[in-house]
Amino acid sequence: MSTFFALLAILVTLLIYFLKYQQSYWRRRGVPHDEPSFPMGSLKEWRHTKSFSDIFAPIYEKFKGTGPFCGIYFLVQPAVFVLDLELIKKILIKDFHNFQERGVFHNEIEDPLTGNLFQLDGPKWNVLRKKLSPTFTSGKMKFMFSTVVDVANEFIKVMAEKSKAAPANVLEITDLQARYTADVIGSCAFGIECNSLRNPNADFVVMGRKALVERRHSKLVDSFMESFPRLARKLNLCSLPKEVHDFYLGIVRETVEYREKNQVKRNDFMNMLLEMKKKEGEEDGLTVEEIAAQAFIFLLAGFETSSTTMGFALYELARNQDIQDRLRKEIVEVLAQHNNECTYEAINEMKYLEQVFSETLRKYPVLPVVERVSKADYDTGDPRYLIERNTHIIILTYGIHHDPEYYPDPEKFDPERFTEEEIRKRPSCAWLPFGDGPRNCIGLRFGKMQALIGIALLLKNFKFSFAAQTPYKLAYNKNNVLLSAEHGIHLKVEEVAEN
Template sequence: MALTYILFQVVVALLAIVSYYLHRKLTYFKRRGIPYDTPHPIRGNMDGYNKTKTVHQIYQDYYNKYRDSKAPFVGFYLFQKPAAFIIDLELAKQILIKNFSNFSDKGIYYNEKDDPMSAHLFNLDGPQWRLLRNKLSPTFTSGKMKFMYPTVLSVAEEFMAVMHEKVLENSVLDVRDLVARFTVDVIGTCAFGIQCNSLRDEKAEFLYFGRRALLDSRHGRLMTGFMRSYPNLCRRLGFQRCAVHVQKFYHRIVEETVSYREKENIKRNDFMDMLIALKNQKEVTLENGEVVKGLTMEEIIAQAFVFFIAGFDTSSSTLGFALYELAKNQEIQDKVRAEVQEVLQKHDNKFTYECIQDFKYLDQVINETLRHYTIVPNVDRVAAKRFVVPGNPKFVIEAGQSVIIPSIAIHHDPSIYPEPNEFRPERFSPEEIANRPSVAWLPFGEGPRSCIGIRFGQMQARTGLALLIKNFRFSTCSQTADPLNFDPHSTILLGVKGGIHLKVEAV
């Protein structure tokens, strides 16, 4: 009896401690007098996440509610984690650029020990991120992109051949599916040196696992929220993010590719070549005493994985949404086609790396697509030290506190982009860009931690879109959804239910 009573007291004490801890967490902003919405004890302010609402919709609604509050940031509970939800663009600039040294970390969950594939450049923090960024930056220069361009163009030309075959079979196509196959083949070839054959094989391995990597996670919504809320505890408990079958596939593919290339001494001037070179580089001691070693096999797997996932879905989504808008706006499509033809005439009717730099209006179309359909809804940061918002001493971002900069909401703020739901490529003319803060457009982030692969993404998207518009006319039909139906089960990226069906005619 005595033992039962003692155990009962222990349980009651533990429940009291947990309840007090949660109460302190969930009243974090109330105690500081910062505007916020009362959170759900488990979901926080993420009500509807992965069920009825996309993350984009959650952030958009929250921003719209507080946009006119005159507060530089408001409180937001990312599940049980209090985060500063940024409203003011000047504060966003302070965080991303001016005070980057204090906000260089993202605070996204990864587990280098138990799930090394999650410890890639996008997720890493601290000295590990800086060191890896410095190692990888030379692989994404304009010169390296020029080396890769013939490979991208070769896949794009095969894409055009497949498109012509498809149009002869059926004039209505799911362009979202087709551009996904194109980007899978580009990334598979450039990152792994493998002919994926996704364009002609709907059951291609790379296409399947590319989609599974975005849809399948190790755990459900509840555990995902727990990892976001308590990352250090979850690391100690050995929690993993990546699904087992996804891990096994990318480990096998990378290890086989590296082994084969090193054994046969194969050079392809692609991303994998650059990673292998980094793996085999000699240990170097820098002036500050820091020792720089080559990449480990686990680091190569992680970087190849994120390069594939980031380049595959973001680029294919952008191309799909761009074609959708061009189908709805024929005058814009005609203007893009005229520019493509004009630029090609200047380059002897050949697609070259220099040629794609001249697609100014087409680039505006892509930029407007990235604004209107913001693929990644926000930029994450964590404060290293206590930060008092200049001119607002009441608003303090404490050390260790998460920061959410809602890109999707900024991109649809009518005070920044008038009539934000209208598709207007002219918003990205040099004159209009000059009249906006640099942080008003954030599809690739901003500052020293902006997307390292932006050049590759632009090269792939420009090449694909230019060739598609040169060869085909896209228009809406009875199967075209208007508006598009976004998938709430897409955990982070902007997914579409039912694809994007357009009428396609050869020009």
């Protein structure tokens, strides 16, 4: 027995020695790095006391200027933390062939919904991206525009009812915004009327939230899966809770069957996905599971990103009443020129609205980090800074967007930063809320469309201002990789007189 314990002690010591050795990678390479804690690396405080961006923003500030990147650790796994816009441009655009992979967990066989465009890598990603790209052209957005406006009009009605009924007209707005975008995506991606605006407990949204924050396994196993995605796949681990998986796969199966049986055609993503479905004897069509995985990621990547962006925009507009008044004036004037109808052309003419949207995503990039993996060793010009193959790469959008070198007085909300002239003055890759290059956000146009329609109609109808409980500086949620306000956003909402 004592031999067994002695052996065990030796094994554990060896394992710890090996893991600690892994965590000395950047020291051995002579690259400035964030001192890792054992065994969590740079992620020690994540989900306990700090959000993702609260952990990484100080690293960006501390190491910027020391070289093209610094080193960090995900658990014991070394990762490159890029600090230089030129290197970012090479990774995302010029040398994309070497940085095509995002390197996040996916297991298409056991956990089919993870076989989606965001999580897949390699040739499968390539083929799928080519197939799905035509789904997101401006022409296709125009098709879906009226569906989005219908949901937005319902949103305005619900907002009016809720604000009248609320004490002192104070509402928590992020929840309502999320229901708006969930209804839009439910309708456009799944082809269902989930009506969460009227029914906040609609399963569709509840499950969507679960998919964002809950995991099949414990936090430690989850961190392991994120740090070693390939190994996790080989071990056949799954990430999504089973009920989430069964729920979405079920909805899509039903929708596909219904539409095929009744020959239903609609102007939505589901219709386009169905046109790509595998026909008998065909090699390269999508299976029902693959269709479900894409609809699922359109929901996950699309609903909370757009709704939190709208929430942050309203928060800043409430804090900066002069900007709110100027924006409302533009919206009212442009709509008047379009018979008071919210059309595709009208929204495109609202230039100040676009500036407000861009500045919101500058200050609050809801997905604060862009990730890639290096396929082969990559020479950055300095041998010390060689990026070895299979190294995980992190680009902290949040850090760049708050860097006074590119955005003086970064905490100030100033849409003037996004006039055409000001944009031209900045280096490329200084604004990355949708990533960049061939693997950028495929839903950019759609996300922007639903947010712009939502903000335009809200401002036309309501005035937003701070309530007693609105904080002057927002704290971020620690559990969510997405940037979101920790205690929601409470604003006073009053209807504006007929304009």
